[in-house]
Amino acid sequence: RESIHAHAQVFEAMDDSYLRERASDIRDLGRRILTHLQSGSPDKQDYPAETILVGDEVSAVQLAEVPKDRLVGIVAASGSSSSHVAILARAMGVPAVMGVTDLPVNRINDRELVIDGYRGRVYVSPAASVKVEYERLADEERALTAEAETVRGLPPESTDGVAFPLFLNTGLVHETGNHNSEEFAGIGLYRTELPFMVRDRFPAESVQVLNYRRVLEAFAPRPVTLRTLDIGGDKPLPYFPVVEQNPFLGWRGVRISLDHPEIFLTQVRAMLRAAVDLDNLRIMLPMITGVAEVDELKLLLTRACDELEEEGYAVRMPPIGVMVEVPSAVFMIEELARRVDFISVGTNDLTQYLLAVDRNNTRVAGLYDDLHPTVLRALEQVVRGARLFNRPVGICGELAGNPMATALLMGLGVESLSMSAGSLMKVKWVVRS
Ligand code: PEP
Ligand code: MG
Numbered sequence: 001r002e003s004i005h006a007h008a009q010v011f012e013a014m015d016d017s018y019l020r021e022r023a024s025d026i027r028d029l030g031r032r033i034l035t036h037l038q039s040g041s042p043d044k045q046d047y048p049a050e051t052i053l054v055g056d057e058v059s060a061v062q063l064a065e066v067p068k069d070r071l072v073g074i075v076a077a078s079g080s081s082s083s084h085v086a087i088l089a090r091a092m093g094v095p096a097v098m099g100v101t102d103l104p105v106n107r108i109n110d111r112e113l114v115i116d117g118y119r120g121r122v123y124v125s126p127a128a129s130v131k132v133e134y135e136r137l138a139d140e141e142r143a144l145t146a147e148a149e150t151v152r153g154l155p156p157e158s159t160d161g162v163a164f165p166l167f168l169n170t171g172l173v174h175e176t177g178n179h180n181s182e183e184f185a186g187i188g189l190y191r192t193e194l195p196f197m198v199r200d201r202f203p204a205e206s207v208q209v210l211n212y213r214r215v216l217e218a219f220a221p222r223p224v225t226l227r228t229l230d231i232g233g234d235k236p237l238p239y240f241p242v243v244e245q246n247p248f249l250g251w252r253g254v255r256i257s258l259d260h261p262e263i264f265l266t267q268v269r270a271m272l273r274a275a276v277d278l279d280n281l282r283i284m285l286p287m288i289t290g291v292a293e294v295d296e297l298k299l300l301l302t303r304a305c306d307e308l309e310e311e312g313y314a315v316r317m318p319p320i321g322v323m324v325e326v327p328s329a330v331f332m333i334e335e336l337a338r339r340v341d342f343i344s345v346g347t348n349d350l351t352q353y354l355l356a357v358d359r360n361n362t363r364v365a366g367l368y369d370d371l372h373p374t375v376l377r378a379l380e381q382v383v384r385g386a387r388l389f390n391r392p393v394g395i396c397g398e399l400a401g402n403p404m405a406t407a408l409l410m411g412l413g414v415e416s417l418s419m420s421a422g423s424l425m426k427v428k429w430v431v432r433s
Pocket of ligand 1 (some may be wrong): 189191230325345346347348349350396397398
């Protein structure tokens, strides 16, 4: 694999556009040969009943390879609590410890581990006293969860009767069906990257239609917010290699969409087609920096809609929203709000950009704080600006699922929260208190 990868790099480095343009084809070819060579290989992983996945780097794709009923924990040498793998782990209700430096990965295999996702600790071959203490903590956790469960089926509203809708974040894994979706007001953030990540090429429009249709149908008539592709940063596509010094300040989200309108058009066409007769689609644009991007993407959306109508599809223009996750969007909130139908704050990226703390960098993970006064002031400004145009503001970053932040966010004037399934009952319990 390394050697094929290296060859592809060499082709890329040659200043020969013929080869450069074909680098991804060559990689693809390499992958196919490898798959062929490896098929039937004897070292297929055998996952024990209680698997803790340990690695220098753990990817979403690797996670998906472990049978879901066997995965009980994740330990990674890289990343932090706001990395996408950590978000995914939270969504699956699996404890994860990220950024464990000096992790002796090779010596951990087959050993018993206690992992503490709250404190970020890993005990290898723990002493009996450690095990007893952690059994006690786990019991306490179960009791808390049971207490929060008492609000199941009750509406999320404050004691003075104000409704505070709670939405689901999904898409990172095939989580749908794993939880009681009736509890949610809809989907507040569907991350569309996964179907792009697990393939060896861009999925065709027809493939995407089926995927989005499944999600839209599962939640209809409740609204489903599909986010357009947000690759780049820590979500690269194997067949669309981008080499950058600073990927999080680089080519990601709508920046790629604007440079490759054909990718964007295919995706939104698929979304619009999937929503025919359902009418519960909302489209959300990630990584918006300024108004020109919104104007241009809205033109592309209109074009997709017009073309589909001409082709005979009964499509309707859905509500369009932007994510506020780049600091400039906070300061441009009024201009953005007048152009769109809703606003959703992505506190994961907003925090990393406001505080200049890479959300994947273990060394600065201690500085990452989505309750920093700066983040709260930004939220206040967003709510104030959006209100001038009567645009609802929600939060879809991990902060939305933190029950300790719920009262504060309600007080700031945020109107809805969108979170992983596992956080719902605890947050609703706070709302109802
Ligand atoms: C965010 O940035 O807060 C967000 C919700 O998007 P993602 O975590 O996918 O970047
Ligand atoms: Mg983001």
